[in-house]
Amino acid sequence: MKQRINLLIAFSVVALIILSAVQCYLVKTTYDYKVAQFHTEIKNEIAQISNNYSDIDAVIVAKKEALYKQLTEKYVQGKKSKAAIQNDIIDNEFRDALTLKIQRKFEREMPNLRIDFAIVLNKFVLYQNNKKADTIFSQKPLIQNKLYGNLASLNHAFLVRNYVGTTNGTFENQEYKLLTEDSMYISVIDWEMIILRRMAVVLTLSLLSVFTLIMLFIIAIKALIKQKKVSDVKTDFINNITHELKTPLATLGISTKILEQKNIRDNDENFHAIVNTISRQNNRLQSLIDQVLANSLAENEIELQKEKINTEAFLLSIVEDFKIGYPKITIETDFQTQKTVLVLDKFHLTTAILNVLENAVKYGSSNISVKTRKHQDEFAISIEDDGIGISKNKQALLFEKFYRVEQGNIHNAKGLGLGLYYVDQIIKAHQGSIAVMSDLGKGAVFTIMFKV
Numbered sequence: 001m002k003q004r005i006n007l008l009i010a011f012s013v014v015a016l017i018i019l020s021a022v023q024c025y026l027v028k029t030t031y032d033y034k035v036a037q038f039h040t041e042i043k044n045e046i047a048q049i050s051n052n053y054s055d056i057d058a059v060i061v062a063k064k065e066a067l068y069k070q071l072t073e074k075y076v077q078g079k080k081s082k083a084a085i086q087n088d089i090i091d092n093e094f095r096d097a098l099t100l101k102i103q104r105k106f107e108r109e110m111p112n113l114r115i116d117f118a119i120v121l122n123k124f125v126l127y128q129n130n131k132k133a134d135t136i137f138s139q140k141p142l143i144q145n146k147l148y149g150n151l152a153s154l155n156h157a158f159l160v161r162n163y164v165g166t167t168n169g170t171f172e173n174q175e176y177k178l179l180t181e182d183s184m185y186i187s188v189i190d191w192e193m194i195i196l197r198r199m200a201v202v203l204t205l206s207l208l209s210v211f212t213l214i215m216l217f218i219i220a221i222k223a224l225i226k227q228k229k230v231s232d233v234k235t236d237f238i239n240n241i242t243h244e245l246k247t248p249l250a251t252l253g254i255s256t257k258i259l260e261q262k263n264i265r266d267n268d269e270n271f272h273a274i275v276n277t278i279s280r281q282n283n284r285l286q287s288l289i290d291q292v293l294a295n296s297l298a299e300n301e302i303e304l305q306k307e308k309i310n311t312e313a314f315l316l317s318i319v320e321d322f323k324i325g326y327p328k329i330t331i332e333t334d335f336q337t338q339k340t341v342l343v344l345d346k347f348h349l350t351t352a353i354l355n356v357l358e359n360a361v362k363y364g365s366s367n368i369s370v371k372t373r374k375h376q377d378e379f380a381i382s383i384e385d386d387g388i389g390i391s392k393n394k395q396a397l398l399f400e401k402f403y404r405v406e407q408g409n410i411h412n413a414k415g416l417g418l419g420l421y422y423v424d425q426i427i428k429a430h431q432g433s434i435a436v437m438s439d440l441g442k443g444a445v446f447t448i449m450f451k452v
Helices: 001-053 057-076 082-090 095-109 192-200 198-259 262-266 267-294 311-325 344-362 420-431
Strands: 115-128 134-138 146-149 159-171 173-190 307-310 330-335 341-344 367-375 377-384 433-438 443-450
Touching: 001 159, 001 173, 001 198, 001 311, 057 115, 057 159, 082 115, 082 134, 082 146, 082 192, 095 146, 095 198, 095 443, 146 267, 173 192, 173 420, 192 198, 192 267, 198 262, 198 267, 262 267, 307 311, 311 341, 311 367, 341 377, 344 367, 344 377, 344 420, 344 443, 420 433
Parallel strands: 330 367
Antiparallel strands: 115 134, 115 146, 115 173, 159 173, 307 341, 367 377, 377 443, 433 443
16 A cells, blocks of 8 residues: 555656646747747837938948948058958947937837847958959957947847948949948847736746646645555554454453353352453443544534533542542642633543543653643643653644554554544533643643633
């Protein structure tokens, strides 16, 4: 059973991980699609408003072409090296002016977006008559080759458009053609938040589905563990009740056989002794049956016959009766209250308190103290013993049905594990509460609280 449950839990964990991974993959795919869709929208809008950005300021664009011609002629004359041409193009005099013009156009045409941009130079190639093309400059897009724009890095930017321009000219009766290529990169401020807002429904549904899967998994695991626990409890109970019933049944069997002997029947003293033994074992069997039946009821099914009682006197009578049954146990009282009248069921509450006292004796106590006190509007009964105590990790299980404190893997104390469960049910039926404080090897204190 345990192995099957462990395998089922392992399979459930694997299934949950796979389903979560699939969900994450679907969310990631949707995210990538939304990003691509967003980039396409931006590209289309910028394409409509930029028009190769020549409409922004034709004079500045004309100045740029004039600069290209001037630098090309100096290069042909040998007055400028390729590196100098590159530096002069990038450090052009109209750089800031054109950046400002483009920025203002973006702000006017796309007011809902905050955009940083950069136009970087990729190629600067010279063609002279039938000569081989002279590549003055050719690089992959780098922010260091920025012609215009306020973008500081291309890391989170995306390509919008490539611009290819040609400039024809004549120098010293030689015709030439200049080919230039530059690219516009865009970065939208807070673009991640824009994407996430667009994915709000998808993300919400995904989170809810994952959360639902996890909750169902937890509920299923708890149910499996509870089922296993119930199975273990049933097995333990059957073993315990079998053990508990064997002793009185064996004694009854032996006593019956002894009564068959004529010399026993003729001896009044021996006869009455055997009859008393049979009576005690019969009572023991009846007690076991009654205990099982009584603990099959929940707290709301217990029928209480409540009456007004003097609580201190009631407790004192229980203590006196307990002393008769356990003369070797030292039991003391410390009542810090007087003549407290509560409405209680004497029969059930007597049994409950006796169960706590007998439980203390069962687990090694030789000294018990019963105390009372009032705290605000509550009446407290404390039963303190010097028994073996209860470890912290076991205290939460004390009041569960059939649970018995173990020493290692062995139950040294006999019983069905119903006593404290019964106590808890009776106290709850009175709308009270019971708690335990203990350390292993240092005894225990059970505190019962009733509202006054």
